[in-house]
Amino acid sequence: MKINDLILSTASIIIGAIVIISSLSMKASVAFFPKLSASFLMILGVILLATTLLKKLELSKNEKVNKFDVQKVIRVALVIAILFAYYLAINFLGYTIPTFLLIFTIVYVLDYRNLKANLMTSLGVSIGLYLIFTYIFQVHFPKGLFF
Amino acid sequence: MSSILMGLQAIMNPQTLLFILAGVLIGFIIGALPGLTGNMAIALMVPVTFTMEPVAALAFLGAIYTSSIFGGSVSAILLGIPGTVSSMATTLDGYPMALKGKAGQALGIATLSSVFGGLFSSFVLMFFAPMLAEQALRFGPSEYFAVAVLGLSCIANIGGGSMTKGLISGALGLLLAIIGMDPQTGFPRFTFGSVNLLEGIELVPALIGLFGIVAILKTAEKSNEPDRSVPIPDVGSVWIGWKMCLRLIPTWLRGSVIGTIIGIIPGTGTNIATFLSYDMEKKFSKNGPKFGEGEPEGIAAPESANNGVTGGSLVPLLALGVPGNATSALFLGAIMIHGLRVGPVLFSDQPEIVNGLFISLFISNLLMAPIGLFILRYIKSILSIPDKLLSGVVAAFCVTGVYALNSNTFDLLILIVFGFLGYVFYKFKVPTAPLIVAMVLGSMAESNLRQALVASRGSYSFLYTQPITLFIVLASLASFLFPVINNIIKTKAMFKSAAAEATSEMAVEDDD
Numbered sequence: 074m075k076i077n078d079l080i081l082s083t084a085s086i087i088i089g090a091i092v093i094i095s096s097l098s099m100k101a102s103v104a105f106f107p108k109l110s111a112s113f114l115m116i117l118g119v120i121l122l123a124t125t126l127l128k129k130l131e132l133s134k135n136e137k138v139n140k141f142d143v144q145k146v147i148r149v150a151l152v153i154a155i156l157f158a159y160y161l162a163i164n165f166l167g168y169t170i171p172t173f174l175l176i177f178t179i180v181y182v183l184d185y186r187n188l189k190a191n192l193m194t195s196l197g198v199s200i201g202l203y204l205i206f207t208y209i210f211q212v213h214f215p216k217g218l219f220f
Numbered sequence: 221m222s223s224i225l226m227g228l229q230a231i232m233n234p235q236t237l238l239f240i241l242a243g244v245l246i247g248f249i250i251g252a253l254p255g256l257t258g259n260m261a262i263a264l265m266v267p268v269t270f271t272m273e274p275v276a277a278l279a280f281l282g283a284i285y286t287s288s289i290f291g292g293s294v295s296a297i298l299l300g301i302p303g304t305v306s307s308m309a310t311t312l313d314g315y316p317m318a319l320k321g322k323a324g325q326a327l328g329i330a331t332l333s334s335v336f337g338g339l340f341s342s343f344v345l346m347f348f349a350p351m352l353a354e355q356a357l358r359f360g361p362s363e364y365f366a367v368a369v370l371g372l373s374c375i376a377n378i379g380g381g382s383m384t385k386g387l388i389s390g391a392l393g394l395l396l397a398i399i400g401m402d403p404q405t406g407f408p409r410f411t412f413g414s415v416n417l418l419e420g421i422e423l424v425p426a427l428i429g430l431f432g433i434v435a436i437l438k439t440a441e442k443s444n445e446p447d448r449s450v451p452i453p454d455v456g457s458v459w460i461g462w463k464m465c466l467r468l469i470p471t472w473l474r475g476s477v478i479g480t481i482i483g484i485i486p487g488t489g490t491n492i493a494t495f496l497s498y499d500m501e502k503k504f505s506k507n508g509p510k511f512g513e514g515e516p517e518g519i520a521a522p523e524s525a526n527n528g529v530t531g532g533s534l535v536p537l538l539a540l541g542v543p544g545n546a547t548s549a550l551f552l553g554a555i556m557i558h559g560l561r562v563g564p565v566l567f568s569d570q571p572e573i574v575n576g577l578f579i580s581l582f583i584s585n586l587l588m589a590p591i592g593l594f595i596l597r598y599i600k601s602i603l604s605i606p607d608k609l610l611s612g613v614v615a616a617f618c619v620t621g622v623y624a625l626n627s628n629t630f631d632l633l634i635l636i637v638f639g640f641l642g643y644v645f646y647k648f649k650v651p652t653a654p655l656i657v658a659m660v661l662g663s664m665a666e667s668n669l670r671q672a673l674v675a676s677r678g679s680y681s682f683l684y685t686q687p688i689t690l691f692i693v694l695a696s697l698a699s700f701l702f703p704v705i706n707n708i709i710k711t712k713a714m715f716k717s718a719a720a721e722a723t724s725e726m727a728v729e730d731d732d
Contacts, residue, residue: 077648077649081388085392088392088395092395092410099409102405103409106394106662107398107410110395110398113391113394114388114391117384117391145442148440148441148443149643151440152437152440156632156639157636160632164629168620175615176613177612180608183440183608184443191609194609198613202616206620210270211271212624214623215629
């Protein structure tokens with residue numbers, strides 16, 4: 074986990090620095106808390122960096138090299154992309170169709186190959202949720218092109 | 221007595237009782253499914269409570285909370301996989317007992333232990349929270365600032381694993397709490413020109429992202445791994461007999477007391493309570509050496525402790541407005557969407573809501589036994605639902621619930637961003653609980669500090685001139701420094717032993 078810790082510590086220092094620099098243009102009272110929290114984050118980043126580098130020799134003997142699984146990354150990225158596409162589509166296509174597609178594609182991307190069960194679940198859940206939230210909870214979903 | 225009657229009056233209507241029943245069912249099933257947690261169940265159901273009466277909403281979520289922790293024991297016993305983190309210790313004796321062909325007995329012990337622990341902690345919550353809230357009525361901004369700092373000081377403990385990473389998570393939570401308008405001047409901070417961020421980051425979409433979306437991404441990650449499903453043993457009779465009940469009463473009492481006390485302390489959690497209770501029982505019990513081989517006390521201790529945490533963890537939230545863990549932060553989100561304020565004001569302004577919640581927790585715990593025992597008949601079918609198919613359903617619940625909160629698609633973006641953030645945290649082994657607690661307490665600390673500073677004309681003297689503030693600040697310092705010092709001592713010891721090892725190795729080489 075050494076590389077992960079190095080990335081995390083560096084990111085903490087960079088984020089802290091960005092917040093402090095951005096706070097410079099604010100009034101002192103407004104900038105107090107952001108500066109305090111960012112300084113705290115930077116200090117922790119430095120501590121993590123130092124401890125990670127100090128452990129270098131000790132760990133390098135036993136550390137396992139994590140294999141980078143491309144398939145895993147692609148699948149996770151695809152799920153996030155589907156969710157993002159849903160966010161973009163809901164205003165144009167309404168609620169039911171994007172929700173049906175969201176369930177169906179996520180289940181498919183997760184390697185579930187029983188298409189009949191997937192189709193039935195996607196259809197049942199999207200229509201069921203639409204009816205429950207519209208008629209019981211009185212939620213107004215975007216209308217979109219269809220319904 | 222009048223408060224009990226008030227609570228009963230608020231709860232005793234068919235609709236609310238039906239919501240409690242539904243909550244127990246939902247919580248139990250979600251808790252039993254490995255990979256789906258109680259927190260995720262609460263997060264997904266918070267938007268559903270939007271249109272309910274506040275009493276019914278909190279009763280529904282309380283029922284999910286208590287029964288999901290109990291539900292976690294089912295997969296721990298039958299599959300050897302804890303359904304929730306709180307059931308990890310139950311696996312140690314529950315699974316071996318199931319392998320011996322006593323799955324029904326193990327589940328029966330878990331059921332009754334959970335009910336005992338839950339009832340005990342509800343009782344403590346009912347009497348302790350109002351007392352604490354009464355004291356907190358005297359609190360002003362300086363005391364509330366100190367209380368928020370006390371809550372924040374505990375984030376070093378919440379993480380589990382690396383303390384530095386837990387603190388980094390907390391610091392990021394503080395930065396996220398800053399987003400939005402400054403509490404006094406209204407100056408927009410880090411809103412990136414977005415009107416949607418002026419009020420800050422919506423807590424509930426963020427929490428649903430951190431619990432719901434992360435669960436889907438975790439399933440996505442392991443979906444190409446070979447199926448390691450284990451055969452589910454037959455459950456059989458779950459009644460353990462009166463003799464066993466009498467034998468387990470001392471264990472239940474010890475477990476419930478430990479769970480409730482640990483639950484009250486902000487920053488602790490069910491996993492600490494269960495392992496502490498298990499460890500203590502191992503020392504107390506005459507069958508201690510047999511622990512790990514399927515001892516009844518090895519199941520009863522952690523199960524009474526984890527349900528003991530439920531009521532305890534709500535004490536600081538309800539009495540002081542301070543969420544001590546992720547679950548109470550979810551409750552805070554649910555209370556906030558009803559436009560209510562937590563803390564002593566809730567006790568004085570809306571006593572029927574608080575007392576209703578207390579009574580509903582009693583009812584939920586009592587319902588857990590018959591409902592749990594009934595569902596256990598169908599547990600094989602429930603546990604065989606493919607998690608990949610469930611992930612699609614969870615995704616639909618996440619997006620629908622989040623949109624339903626404000627009918628604003630921007631909340632969906634928050635959901636996705638926090639889901640991704642939670643996944644990054646998971647990959648980097650950074651705990652999310654400190655982030656959540658800091659997000660809530662950060663703004664509380666800042667606004668109260670600013671108010672206290674205005675009252676004291678810019679002087680920080682209120683930190684040591686006001687006795688309650690001083691006491692809480694000192695307690696915060698102790699709470700923060702104790703794990704830090706403990707960590708330093710441990711690290712020093714580690715380096716010392718490494719150095720000693722290296723010296724002895726060198727000596728051996730010299731001898732050679």
